[in-house]
Amino acid sequence: MIDSIEDQAMSENYPKNSSEQFVVAAFYHFTPINDYQDLQSALIEICDRHALKGTILLAPEGINSTISGKRSDIDTLLHFLRSDPRFQNLEHKESYCDEMPFQRLKVRLKKEIVKLGLPEIDPNQEVGTYIEPQDWNALISDPTVLVIDTRNHYEVEIGTFMGAIDPELEIFSEFPSYISKQKLHPHQKIAMFCTGGIRCEKSSSYLISQGFSEVYHLKGGILKYLEEVPPDQSLWEGECFVFDDRRSVDHHTFENPSPD
Numbered sequence: 001m002i003d004s005i006e007d008q009a010m011s012e013n014y015p016k017n018s019s020e021q022f023v024v025a026a027f028y029h030f031t032p033i034n035d036y037q038d039l040q041s042a043l044i045e046i047c048d049r050h051a052l053k054g055t056i057l058l059a060p061e062g063i064n065s066t067i068s069g070k071r072s073d074i075d076t077l078l079h080f081l082r083s084d085p086r087f088q089n090l091e092h093k094e095s096y097c098d099e100m101p102f103q104r105l106k107v108r109l110k111k112e113i114v115k116l117g118l119p120e121i122d123p124n125q126e127v128g129t130y131i132e133p134q135d136w137n138a139l140i141s142d143p144t145v146l147v148i149d150t151r152n153h154y155e156v157e158i159g160t161f162m163g164a165i166d167p168e169l170e171i172f173s174e175f176p177s178y179i180s181k182q183k184l185h186p187h188q189k190i191a192m193f194c195t196g197g198i199r200c201e202k203s204s205s206y207l208i209s210q211g212f213s214e215v216y217h218l219k220g221g222i223l224k225y226l227e228e229v230p231p232d233q234s235l236w237e238g239e240c241f242v243f244d245d246r247r248s249v250d251h252h253t254f255e256n257p258s259p260d
Contacts, residue, residue: 022100023074024054024244026223027092028113028198030062030123037109042080044107050076053102054244057113061124063087064113064198066243068101093196093223095253101244116202117173121209128204128215131191133225136218137235140164145189145216150175150199151241158248159238161193175203179210189214195240197221227254 033039036058043056050073056065067077074094081087111119131139140147140161147164149156156166167178184190190212192200200217207215218225222240229236231251239248246253 022068022097023071024066024068024095024097024101024246025074025078025092026066026095026196027078027090028062028064028196028201029087029090030113030201031086032124033058033060033062033086036060040107040109044105046077046080047105047107052077053100053105055102055105056107057110058107059110059113061122062113063090068097068244091220093220093227095223095227095249097246097253099245101246114198114202115171115173116175116206118176118206121202121206123201123205126205126208127201128192128208128217130219131216132219133228136193136225137229137233139191139216140235142189145191146184148190148192150192150194150203155195155241159236159240162235162237164193172199172202175199176206179207184212186211187213189216191216191218193218193222193225195221195242196223223249223254226251 040058043058047053047056047067050069052067052069052073054065054067056063056067063081067074069077078090078092081090139145140163147161149160149164149166150169150172152170152172153166153168160166167175169175169178190207192203192215194200197218197220200221204215204217222236225234226236226240226249234251236251239250241247242249
């Protein structure tokens with residue numbers, strides 16, 4: 001069973017089928033969606049009409065997506081979502097590629113938009129402190145801060161932040177078990193990061209529920225950091241695994257292409 005964008009992406013090999021420039025938009029937003037089944041139909045219609053491909057996950061707790069298409073079509077989708085008051089503060093990350101990185105469109109209904117396996121953990125109620133990309137280097141350079149990469153082991157292998165701990169997770173739902181074995185002091189400063197930020201929303205909410213008082217996470221995830229922090233100031237080492245045909249990106253992937 002496919003439980004996340006990550007699982008779906010790992011289950012397929014997407015062929016490259018276009019030589020044109022595409023925008024790849026990654027976004028998520030935690031907000032209660034009581035009518036998420038109805039929203040599924042509306043999103044399928046608008047994405048089909050604008051030739052958008054990728055994956056959108058919908059659950060009662062929110063939306064999670066990586067989607068690709070032409071500039072104007074991506075803009076149309078984002079405008080449609082942000083016109084809904086529940087998504088008016090939705091933020092997204094963009095990167096660019098010359099070939100469509102997805103073969104098809106999938107809009108799926110799920111119990112969680114990222115599976116931790118603990119339905120009582122609700123980022124809509126409480127999360128850790130967001131750290132802007134420009135402030136991230138200072139935080140993780142503090143020797144009193146425990147920096148944890150919340151991604152799966154195969155993602156960590158190709159790139160991570162300098163000095164970060166790899167929990168060696170096979171799947172994200174193993175994170176609570178990893179934490180329980182560490183016997184950390186509740187006042188330990190913990191900084192976490194993941195690809196786009198969504199797993200850190202859940203993991204920070206979980207840590208707070210366990211009594212941890214100083215929990216921080218990288219706002220927008222690695223993708224936003226690579227987009228906003230210049231390479232010569234970066235503490236990122238390697239590349240960032242992504243869940244499409246590109247397989248990995250780096251700082252240069254986020255350079256806005258020059259107009260023809």
